[in-house]
Amino acid sequence: MRLIDTICAISTAQGMGAIAVIRLSGPDAIIITDKVFKSIKKEKKLNQQKANTLHYGTIVDGEKDIDEVIVALFKAPHSFTGEDTIEISCHGATYIQQQILQLLIKKGCRLAKPGEFTQRAFLNGKMDLSQAEAVADLIASKSEASRRVALQQMRGGFSNELTKLRERLLWFTSLIELELDFSEEDIEFANRKELFALVEELMSHLKRLIKSFSLGNVIKNGIPVAIVGHTNAGKSTLLNALLQEDKAIVSDIHGTTRDVIEDVINIEGISFRFIDTAGIRKTTDEIETIGINRTFSKISQATIVMLLIDAHDNDEKIHEAVSAVKNRMESEHQKMILVVNKTDLISDKELIDKFQSAKFNELTETDAIVPISAKQQINIEALTSELIKTINLSAIDNDEVIVTNARHYEALQQSLTSLERVEKGLYDMISGDFLAQDIRETLQYLGEITGQINTDEILGTIFKNFCIGK
Amino acid sequence: MRLIDTICAISTAQGMGAIAVIRLSGPDAIIITDKVFKSIKKEKKLNQQKANTLHYGTIVDGEKDIDEVIVALFKAPHSFTGEDTIEISCHGATYIQQQILQLLIKKGCRLAKPGEFTQRAFLNGKMDLSQAEAVADLIASKSEASRRVALQQMRGGFSNELTKLRERLLWFTSLIELELDFSEEDIEFANRKELFALVEELMSHLKRLIKSFSLGNVIKNGIPVAIVGHTNAGKSTLLNALLQEDKAIVSDIHGTTRDVIEDVINIEGISFRFIDTAGIRKTTDEIETIGINRTFSKISQATIVMLLIDAHDNDEKIHEAVSAVKNRMESEHQKMILVVNKTDLISDKELIDKFQSAKFNELTETDAIVPISAKQQINIEALTSELIKTINLSAIDNDEVIVTNARHYEALQQSLTSLERVEKGLYDMISGDFLAQDIRETLQYLGEITGQINTDEILGTIFKNFCIGK
Numbered sequence: 001m002r003l004i005d006t007i008c009a010i011s012t013a014q015g016m017g018a019i020a021v022i023r024l025s026g027p028d029a030i031i032i033t034d035k036v037f038k039s040i041k042k043e044k045k046l047n048q049q050k051a052n053t054l055h056y057g058t059i060v061d062g063e064k065d066i067d068e069v070i071v072a073l074f075k076a077p078h079s080f081t082g083e084d085t086i087e088i089s090c091h092g093a094t095y096i097q098q099q100i101l102q103l104l105i106k107k108g109c110r111l112a113k114p115g116e117f118t119q120r121a122f123l124n125g126k127m128d129l130s131q132a133e134a135v136a137d138l139i140a141s142k143s144e145a146s147r148r149v150a151l152q153q154m155r156g157g158f159s160n161e162l163t164k165l166r167e168r169l170l171w172f173t174s175l176i177e178l179e180l181d182f183s184e185e186d187i188e189f190a191n192r193k194e195l196f197a198l199v200e201e202l203m204s205h206l207k208r209l210i211k212s213f214s215l216g217n218v219i220k221n222g223i224p225v226a227i228v229g230h231t232n233a234g235k236s237t238l239l240n241a242l243l244q245e246d247k248a249i250v251s252d253i254h255g256t257t258r259d260v261i262e263d264v265i266n267i268e269g270i271s272f273r274f275i276d277t278a279g280i281r282k283t284t285d286e287i288e289t290i291g292i293n294r295t296f297s298k299i300s301q302a303t304i305v306m307l308l309i310d311a312h313d314n315d316e317k318i319h320e321a322v323s324a325v326k327n328r329m330e331s332e333h334q335k336m337i338l339v340v341n342k343t344d345l346i347s348d349k350e351l352i353d354k355f356q357s358a359k360f361n362e363l364t365e366t367d368a369i370v371p372i373s374a375k376q377q378i379n380i381e382a383l384t385s386e387l388i389k390t391i392n393l394s395a396i397d398n399d400e401v402i403v404t405n406a407r408h409y410e411a412l413q414q415s416l417t418s419l420e421r422v423e424k425g426l427y428d429m430i431s432g433d434f435l436a437q438d439i440r441e442t443l444q445y446l447g448e449i450t451g452q453i454n455t456d457e458i459l460g461t462i463f464k465n466f467c468i469g470k
Numbered sequence: 471m472r473l474i475d476t477i478c479a480i481s482t483a484q485g486m487g488a489i490a491v492i493r494l495s496g497p498d499a500i501i502i503t504d505k506v507f508k509s510i511k512k513e514k515k516l517n518q519q520k521a522n523t524l525h526y527g528t529i530v531d532g533e534k535d536i537d538e539v540i541v542a543l544f545k546a547p548h549s550f551t552g553e554d555t556i557e558i559s560c561h562g563a564t565y566i567q568q569q570i571l572q573l574l575i576k577k578g579c580r581l582a583k584p585g586e587f588t589q590r591a592f593l594n595g596k597m598d599l600s601q602a603e604a605v606a607d608l609i610a611s612k613s614e615a616s617r618r619v620a621l622q623q624m625r626g627g628f629s630n631e632l633t634k635l636r637e638r639l640l641w642f643t644s645l646i647e648l649e650l651d652f653s654e655e656d657i658e659f660a661n662r663k664e665l666f667a668l669v670e671e672l673m674s675h676l677k678r679l680i681k682s683f684s685l686g687n688v689i690k691n692g693i694p695v696a697i698v699g700h701t702n703a704g705k706s707t708l709l710n711a712l713l714q715e716d717k718a719i720v721s722d723i724h725g726t727t728r729d730v731i732e733d734v735i736n737i738e739g740i741s742f743r744f745i746d747t748a749g750i751r752k753t754t755d756e757i758e759t760i761g762i763n764r765t766f767s768k769i770s771q772a773t774i775v776m777l778l779i780d781a782h783d784n785d786e787k788i789h790e791a792v793s794a795v796k797n798r799m800e801s802e803h804q805k806m807i808l809v810v811n812k813t814d815l816i817s818d819k820e821l822i823d824k825f826q827s828a829k830f831n832e833l834t835e836t837d838a839i840v841p842i843s844a845k846q847q848i849n850i851e852a853l854t855s856e857l858i859k860t861i862n863l864s865a866i867d868n869d870e871v872i873v874t875n876a877r878h879y880e881a882l883q884q885s886l887t888s889l890e891r892v893e894k895g896l897y898d899m900i901s902g903d904f905l906a907q908d909i910r911e912t913l914q915y916l917g918e919i920t921g922q923i924n925t926d927e928i929l930g931t932i933f934k935n936f937c938i939g940k
Contacts, residue, residue, distance in 0.1 A: 013487030018940030021489060054522040054542055072524055093611045141563045470488030
């Protein structure tokens, strides 16, 4: 019995394509493939071939030919997983993919668990844990910013610096623990001044990383934007103008949009999750009421609330709507954009008179008023630029390290908390054993990020969210 | 300007996977990839690398890194298309796939049309037309039999023999046409006896191929089976027992199944397309009526009609149902299976008494009576074996050439018709010029199958049904 078995999985997207790729990794990957692969050049065994080469031939089950394929051969340690790896490109019929997969399992492979290829890459030292997590983020990336940050993290941009600081801290702990062995002699191996400087440096680094998470979270998950407004103000039309496609039902009948529809669009590399909502109005229609309740709950979840009003609405109605929405906005970080729709139907003078920002004392400085015509697609760009203003993109442009992972964020916060105890301990000149304990705790949390400290539980939680085949 | 440009497409299934493969083919495939690919080994250009090798590196757009990828390098003529070909394995995010594709287009590729890679393989002489068509069939194969027949056809099993016979016929035409040049001298270059033998041989070959199409069609498209019966007889439950999953709505309320649901299951390598239908009963419900009309139309389309009855039903009701369905069955080749459901609820003696085949003079010899319990999954295997009996699988087992393609079928029939004229002409000893004309026609039709004779129209029709990326 080998300790490590050979795993296999379909690595390309589910369903029918022109081709599909089945990946094998493990000590027997090449031997197992040799059992089912007949090269076009007779008697040629993959076993005797050079690494990083391609081979054309047939997948056979005994006498039965299954498919004509291309086999890619990678040899340990020069593969993604660090193990011998085979990638079989077969014809993309789901039936054929399944037949080959079943054949490989019959010949000794085990079906890979989600993320198991990447987990092996981690366990074989090809990448640390935060890099492994970035692989999943990269695969899930839906915008330019999320792709960029995930790629940077996968390349170790996040963990390299952290690992170095952790090693320096580890050195100090060793010195302090050495002191404990000589405690009766009252010797100080660890220079407290130097340790203090290191703690300060690390704390400032951690604080910067922790702070980056609010941007990181936005990059990874998109910015939630609620579109609210009276029925028939043109919410669906606006959403469609923004999406430039017809995902929401557009109709002239009041209260058509009953479900909360979510859609994501990319503006300058950032994802905005638009939430189209049922109109806010008094209604006796039961389903409609549910829709409206959802609207209000969406306001509190949104980072940006776009209140859409009709340019024709009278002042009272407008102010009532602004107040109603403002009352629902719970955080001071939420931004309201008052979108004045149907401006193509009133004169410029009327528009300016009616919507001078001075008239809206409900709005804060970060809020904005944007006149548009959703139907005529007028001034939509001004609206998108108002949306993008809410986030500071300079960090992405400067390739700064940005934390996008909630697990990292939590570990960083815990590291910081224990470091603050270390800092206070140094001020208070507490004894070495207490100091060492707090430092050890910091080391523990930092180690969890990169995986230098890992438990089956941490690994399990991380890799179960991967897709199979990666 | 080159006559042939370089094409690119995503070749793996749509959507997110662990990895995705983007394929380039054409004279500039390698040069274009070199523009956007930075190997892990600096300064290494794909241009200078050996064929059939794999290269790890980064896809870059100027200064911007897009993704870390593996590049597979194939060189003309040793590739699927016969041209220089590159396959880029990137991370499977749809966003990343699109970014790389757009980058390649920016650098000089053109987005491939459906089937264009295979079309190039055909145009470059890597395969004949019937083989190219088999590539699409292989990708679309959903059962063991369809995979097997498509693979055989892709390897030329169908066209090789046809091409040889065609060449022999071509030789005779040349001889006959030579005679025409010497017509005044009344010389016979082409031995009429030998020609006659060849025509006979070819005709018998064509007849066999034409006959195989009824099986080929079944293999490719599956056998349509209609499940009909009174409401509440358990049609949905039976379908579920057969599918072993819950695709149809099961309920105790009469008339629940309103839509005609199609599902395919594989039995011994053959696809059966099960058509679950609304119950046959008098109804005033409008939607229900549409369902029932559909039921009757499905009976005429089905190869097998399963009439499902309740074992409790009285004789009169049963015979009425059998007659009603039999009346709708238009072809003598249709088979009826009288499925007696809910047998777990009556005694064996009662069952035997009631359902002796002697009592059903409506049924023909190929029809059958099968007692089952859909709910308890009793005797379902007897039912499936009755289904599989309808087709003769020995042809598949003996790896005989089977025609699955309607275009080939039509061309074969036209070849046969013109050959019959040649045969008659030989009998009637018609003059060489008429004979040559009929043979030319045969050659034309045969050539269309393999693509030796092809028009843009034929090619257009064939390849437009491919998926993009193949």
